[in-house]
Amino acid sequence: MKDNYFKLERATQVAGLLFVALFGAIVIDSTGALFAKIYNSGPFYSGYQGLGRYILTMFHGGVSFPDPNFSEIPKVEGETFVGVTAHLLVCVFDTFMYFILTFKVLKSTPKIMPALIMMWVFIFMPFFIQMPALGMGWAGDASPLKNIIHWRTFVCHSVFGLGLYLGTILFFKYIHRKNIT
Numbered sequence: 001m002k003d004n005y006f007k008l009e010r011a012t013q014v015a016g017l018l019f020v021a022l023f024g025a026i027v028i029d030s031t032g033a034l035f036a037k038i039y040n041s042g043p044f045y046s047g048y049q050g051l052g053r054y055i056l057t058m059f060h061g062g063v064s065f066p067d068p069n070f071s072e073i074p075k076v077e078g079e080t081f082v083g084v085t086a087h088l089l090v091c092v093f094d095t096f097m098y099f100i101l102t103f104k105v106l107k108s109t110p111k112i113m114p115a116l117i118m119m120w121v122f123i124f125m126p127f128f129i130q131m132p133a134l135g136m137g138w139a140g141d142a143s144p145l146k147n148i149i150h151w152r153t154f155v156c157h158s159v160f161g162l163g164l165y166l167g168t169i170l171f172f173k174y175i176h177r178k179n180i181t
Contacts, residue, residue, distance in 0.1 A: 003109055003172045005099045009181055016171045021095040023167030025088055028160040035152045041145060045080065050134045052076070052083025063133070068142070070135030091160075094122060098164045110168040112161070119161035126153055 005016060029044065036044035056076045057063045063070065101114055127139040136142050140149035
């Protein structure tokens with residue numbers, strides 16, 4: 001196989017992982033911002049603030065899982081930074097899982113369908129971890145916007161899968177053009 005992430009030098013692997021994860025994060029965040037604007041559902045980053053608030057409050061024992069009273073928890077200093085950082089770390093994790101699936105399991109070059117299928121499987125994370133933690137119920141069932149949340153989650157995970165695929169293609173085109181190993 002011509003392109004295999006795991007046969008690159010370590011520094012190139014790290015650069016590729018970060019590039020593709022950031023590329024995917026930009027794609028998913030742009031889609032989230034577009035959804036927020038179209039459906040007038042508030043700033044798209046409010047989900048990251050809630051995630052950061054949950055993480056910071058969790059360390060002080062102030063939340064439960066699932067937490068039906070999450071909306072009553074006051075804002076915490078640094079919640080946006082912690083939430084965005086957690087989001088980016090999940091993007092890095094998902095990217096690494098895509099690389100394992102593509103280059104180790106499938107022994108393939110980057111393809112769109114494995115990226116999409118993997119991200120559709122990973123929809124369980126916001127549905128059954130993030131949403132219950134943030135007081136929205138299982139799969140957002142307690143939210144008055146549950147249909148929009150379901151649609152947004154599916155679309156955002158799909159475009160992140162597309163971002164993984166396209167980011168990986170761009171990364172390999174770049175390293176071939178620059179003759180980097």
